[in-house]
Amino acid sequence: MSQIAAETVASKELVDDSTSSKKPKKTIPLSMRVKGWDYTWIVLFLAPFLLLYVGFTIYPLVATVWYSFHEWNGSGALDEFIGLQNYLDIAQDRSFWLSFGNTLIFAIVNTAIKLPLSLLAAIILTQKWMWFKRIWRTVFFAPLVIPVALAGLVFDFLLNSRGALNDVLTAWGILERPIDFLGTPDTALITIILISVWQIFGQYMIYWMAALQNVPESLYEAASIDGANEWDKLWHVTLPVIRPVATIILFLSFVNALKVFGLVAATTEGGPGQSTYVVSYFIYNQAFRDMPFRYGYASAAAVLFGVTVLMAVTLQGYFVRRAQH
């Protein structure tokens, strides 16, 4: 019975979806049509956002593509057009592909750990009978307000071989000898992934809490009457209802995880060896650190990475949508 209830809701959402996506194409409602002075107002309303957006997002993106066809150090005259040479070089740059792989591992593992746990936390912290909800939410949210640079510094302190964690682990006999978690190639990447989960957790918990509020209380009541336990309710009511939103959260999480930079810069700087070398750090190194500066080359790396990700996301989105309809 509870399953039926959930399916009704899901199918209702599908119907809603299809009608609303058809609406603008077929007939535009009278109140949505634009006439007379409205055009002036619309331009006035769009201008502040669009001007800043074009200046600080679109123009930089286009400029980056343009730079990628040049040999350029980032400050002198932009006059050495070299066509696709940067891209050909990148294709053979082992550091780039290594960082590409690390970034993918980072984003996938990070998302796989973060999303289920934050969903669980969100479910628990939205229960009506739960005590001290505000305090617990604030606790899980707290790491988010620590600047990344500082979080890196703190964990350097806590996780080095003489830090607090090793202190505790060796004292309790869990470890025989201390491990420098961020300084050992085998543990560095997973340590950074876990720190990143810790830091961003609160944000995703909030996203999930918002998604959960879309589930009508009456569905849970109906499920309870049908004798469903908490587990049934989760599988047959909560998850089906929040699925469309969950897809959005999944994409946001993945794309944001691909941008990882601050944490790496503040803890390992890509090391030890190249075990935590990620794409944004590769770009930063090429553009601002390794002499001579190769801003054109770095731009090519950014474009190649951005295009790959956009394609992957689009494809994924296509398949997810097909699976859902």
Place this chain on the structure above:
Amino acid sequence: MGNLTVKRKRNPALRFFKPGRYFGVNMGILIALLIIGFFWIYPFLWVVFSSLKTQRDMFTSGARLIPETWEWGNYVRAWTEANFSTYFLNTVIYASAATAIEVVKSSMCGYVLARYRFFGRNLIYGVILATLFIPIASIIIPQFNLIRSMGLLNTRFGVILALSGGAGALYVLLFTSFFETIPEELFDSAKIDGANFFQQFWLVVPLARPIIATVVIFQFMSTWNEFNIPLVFTLSRPELRNLAVGMYAFQGEFSVDWTGFAAGTSMSIIPVLLVFFLFQGYFVRGLQGAVKQ
């Protein structure tokens, strides 16, 4: 019936101690959360308590939190000698101004995209949506060039412009999907009353309060902690730095003063946390309307 009224009159402070149906579950979760929560905020507590330790104590205390002696002087030093008062003021200015701009521009844009169908509307919407899914790795040099060519390098206005210029795609989409849910009839009746374009917008802005709260908190938080933009755009004017950059420089200039650093950090994160604690109700309700689409 009588029973019910009696129940309602109970002292609300007592409701936590009423051994109800969920008492056992609550106790179990409470204990689990106490343990997890402690480890969760341990790094956080570590910073706050380090700000009250002596330098030697901080390095030798290992996992211990409580200081040997309470050193309030760290705060005085950070606030006065290390210019944290200036940085604090700058951060408040940057974060408030950028947040205000963000709310105004994304609500106006979202409103128009939601309410009107005009030439180019779908293109604008599509581009905004697409840029949300591009991992923009490094666009600071073009941004830098733009600000420089406008003559705004090393000015507060330049920093604010860059801070509020780059973000906002998600916020516009939040506002758009919220305004789409407002029934047409509301606007029709407003029109009959003779409301012009702006007055119609002004009429529905208060309804979007949850979205506004969401944008305020997310944007305030991210600009409060923003590092790259203030660093690059104020390189030659240290007095324009915000807290995040100021703290970074603190590492270099006073490389031994870790406890002062911790004190500065505590000062900068506690206000934001307070904002969250107080506004979290709004926050969740805001996102709720938004993610429905």
